[in-house]
Amino acid sequence: MCWGLSTLLREQANLFPVLIGAIGTFGPFVAATLITGWRSGSSGVQALLAKGLRWRLGWRGHGVVLGLPPVILLLALVLHRAIGGTVPAFFVVNHWVLLPLSFAINLALGGALGEEFGWRGFLLPLLQSRLSALLASMVIGVIWAFWYLPLFLIPGQLQQHLPFGLYVLNTIALSILFTWTYNSTGGSVFSAILLHTSVDYWSGVIPVLPHAAGSVQPFAIAVLLIWVVALSLVGQVDARSVTKGYH
DSSP states (O other): OHHHHHHHTTTSSSSHHHHHHHHHTTHHHHHHHHHHHHHHHHHHHHHHHHGGGOOOOOHHHHIIIIIHHHHHHHHHHHHHHHTTOOOOOOOOHHHHTTHHHHHHHHHHHSTHHHHHIIIIIIIHHHHHTTSOHHHHHHHHHHHHHHHTHHHHSSTTOGGGGSOHHHHHHHHHHHHHHHHHHHHHTTSOHHHHHHHHHHHHHHHHHSOOSHHHHSSSHHHHHHHHHHHHHHHHTHHHHHHTOOOTTOO
């Protein structure tokens, strides 16, 4: 509803449509807190929010969360170029000094904060109490993709340039990576927020998405690479399943 309303108002010369659209990204957060509050009261909500303060990332975790998304996207461009594709120029040296600040702004204001308390903080422990971590990841990946479906139907959104089937495959593979991160950190939603921010941020910097690359091929290669990484972690995803913390 918020995304549709922001689109209807997008021609207004003010920030109101942008703010309405941003509020829409907090749907999973709102749903998670309301359901948790209904089931467990304020103590349950506090426990859910406390997951966002857990910092349990070792060196390997930091490498995956911060380094894996840009490495995959850059490798996708390299492979795209190797098989005859063209790569748009994007290395603007003067702007790279601003990357830490830009990343911090994305972390504070991006959609990851509104989504991850719902997807990983609430839904993942719930599903892992009933399903294997791998199957729970795949279920969330499908739900996650279809939650974004309205943006594929709204003119002017970058999702309109993405094949929806490929996008679903992308979110399922990413969901496995997110589960590995969450479980490896003992249920840290902050680690998932950090990974989500990294994925979103670098997708906007490195021209792999079809509207930036002028071709769907780099995105398809990136999805394939994400699946390779996800499948390599399948055993660890289930071995480190975290179900505690659901209320």
